[in-house]
């Protein structure tokens with residue numbers, strides 16, 4: 001394998017060029033204030049070694065990345081039977097905040113990573129657990145006790161998230177959400193507003209890569225079956241309606257958020273997190289996406305990359 005520090009430098013240089021083509025999320029007013037030129041990344045290998053570069057200490061809100069932790073929490077504490085009686089397992093092909101499919105005969109959210117699905121999962125958790133319980137789990141996975149909710153982003157989302165609000169009421173009307181809607185939304189907006197940096201998220205991603213076990217302590221933090229379900233959904237639905245192309249170009253289970261973060265898990269190799277607030281049309285960090293593509297090609301991280309496959313792929317795409 002090439003020297004990781006060198007590849008990180010090259011990846012930063014390569015991916016910076018794409019930032020101009022992206023824009024920060026503006027539909028949550030607080031996110032629009034961020035400098036779009038930031039870019040950073042962190043890696044934790046399954047041996048527990050850390051690498052990082054650029055704006056890796058800058059804190060940003062998890063946004064949709066939190067949907068993976070909420071799913072893990074719900075599967076472990078509430079159970080897959082209940083969770084998947086409320087949300088599906090299929091990519092929606094629609095934008096993350098679309099309500100369109102909720103109006104069809106099969107009125108359930110397509111998967112737990114679109115907003116409707118994540119709000120449903122948040123409702124299931126909020127019904128039985130305190131937000132502090134969920135936050136403690138997030139802190140444990142990220143390996144930092146001082147992780148907190150960004151109150152300004154939380155307020156901003158809560159005051160302006162009319163689409164999420166209407167979705168929640170619509171699903172309550174249809175019996176998909178059974179918990180109090182305000183309680184559900186408070187939980188959802190808070191989990192999206194948890195503030196982290198790429199060092200934190202690469203700790204979490206390394207656990208995803210290492211079969212649910214934290215590399216540095218050897219402690220299991222995620223149940224094996226739950227991990228398989230979560231990573232499969234990340235592979236099929238983790239990058240919004242760009243998940244298919246991402247699977248070809250990068251080939252790692254991943255999850256992005258409109259705050260500009262992405263986590264990616266190279267099976268049995270390393271957990272990666274990138275941050276760049278300029279987003280592409282699908283809502284994925286444009287710099288982060290290209291950063292991961294570069295890393296995947298240079299370090300052979302694609303899930304189907306045997307040596308031959310690597311050679312073949314460079315010719316095609």
Ligand code: GLU
Nearest residue numbers: 063064096115192257258
């Ligand atoms: N809090 C954001 C929303 O609900 C999350 C969206 C995302 O990161 O995809 O719109």
